[in-house]
Amino acid sequence: MPISRTSSKPSQSGVEDENIAILGAGALGRLWAAYLPADTTGFVPRNATTLSSFRLNYRLQDSDGREHTIVRRWLTGLSGTTLLLVTTKAGDTVDALAEIIDRLPESCPIVLFQNGLGSQQEVADRWPRRPVLAASTTEAANRPAPDRVVHAARGHTWIGALTGNAVGLSATVIRQLSRSGLEVRGEERILERLWGKLAVNAGINPFTAILDCRNGDILESSLFLDHIDALCEELANLIRAEGLPPHSPEELRDDIERVARNTSANTSSMRGDFQGGRATEIDYINGYVARRSRELGLAAPVNQMLTDRVKQLVSHPSH
Ligand code: KPL
Numbered sequence: 307m308p309i310s311r312t313s314s315k316p317s318q319s320g321v322e323d324e325n326i327a328i329l330g331a332g333a334l335g336r337l338w339a340a341y342l343p344a345d346t347t348g349f350v351p352r353n354a355t356t357l358s359s360f361r362l363n364y365r366l367q368d369s370d371g372r373e374h375t376i377v378r379r380w381l382t383g384l385s386g387t388t389l390l391l392v393t394t395k396a397g398d399t400v401d402a403l404a405e406i407i408d409r410l411p412e413s414c415p416i417v418l419f420q421n422g423l424g425s426q427q428e429v430a431d432r433w434p435r436r437p438v439l440a441a442s443t444t445e446a447a448n449r450p451a452p453d454r455v456v457h458a459a460r461g462h463t464w465i466g467a468l469t470g471n472a473v474g475l476s477a478t479v480i481r482q483l484s485r486s487g488l489e490v491r492g493e494e495r496i497l498e499r500l501w502g503k504l505a506v507n508a509g510i511n512p513f514t515a516i517l518d519c520r521n522g523d524i525l526e527s528s529l530f531l532d533h534i535d536a537l538c539e540e541l542a543n544l545i546r547a548e549g550l551p552p553h554s555p556e557e558l559r560d561d562i563e564r565v566a567r568n569t570s571a572n573t574s575s576m577r578g579d580f581q582g583g584r585a586t587e588i589d590y591i592n593g594y595v596a597r598r599s600r601e602l603g604l605a606a607p608v609n610q611m612l613t614d615r616v617k618q619l620v621s622h623p624s625h
Pocket residue numbers: 421506507510511521565569572573574575576
């Protein structure tokens with residue numbers, strides 16, 4: 307198990323020259339940092355002048371329930387970086403990247419791990435010549451305390467190119483990420499995979515935040531039962547209008563309910579953000595569906611209603 311390794315042996319394939327930088331020290335960023343080799347992985351500070359230490363220390367509970375102490379560097383330079391993982395919240399991504407991108411080698415692949423959709427397109431539109439890839443992951447991680455990460459369940463991570471200059475780079479990215487021991491695969495149709503995850507998040511996350519409940523508990527709630535069919539209809543209409551392979555509303559509802567059951571004891575990322583006083587990703591999940599639907603002349607009142615209610619919740623948490 308590679309967790310907490312403090313040194314990794316150079317191999318014949320030249321991996322000693324690989325340096326992975328992680329932008330975003332939330333649950334997912336810390337999860338990847340814990341599994342990747344300690345001596346070639348570090349975090350990128352948003353503002354190096356405010357750092358109180360050169361190292362970031364935290365505890366990780368792995369998926370078998372074992373505890374590890376993790377120590378990783380804050381990186382002071384980025385010139386030798388061979389891979390950048392961006393694990394910021396969707397709404398912070400463009401601003402965070404803008405602060406550091408001039409220090410990153412032009413050829414360095416940038417892998418975006420954001421939930422939902424919208425932030426990936428913002429990055430690809432702003433830096434079209436950079437090799438930008440997107441990741442879709444089912445690794446489940448949460449951060450119950452600032453210095454503690456729980457790897458709740460093992461999953462898979464799919465990687466695919468977003469910009470022209472990233473085409474053909476998946477293999478090198480996968481090779482570097484596979485040193486974590488986590489399951490990483492290439493995906494030529496990454497947008498479809500991101501859409502699949504978006505649909506599941508749109509059908510689970512806002513309900514858990516509004517009802518302040520765990521994923522499995524939404525299935526019996528009247529809020530979910532009253533709106534899920536119309537929500538899935540809106541998703542199916544938009545997926546078709548985007549020219550992606552169609553899914554029936556019934557298929558989408560089955561997917562949502564299956565994931566809610568399989569993760570029934572989990573706190574969703576949106577409920578976790580709300581509980582932790584952080585901005586939620588609603589604008590990139592149901593808000594994205596409502597926005598794109600409007601742009602394409604489709605109605606999405608349920609996605610809009612859920613977006614409004616989550617936003618109201620955040621501005622008036624006592625209601
Ligand atoms: O991805 C998730 C999230 O919380 O954002 C689900 C699938 C809902 C699991 O908690």
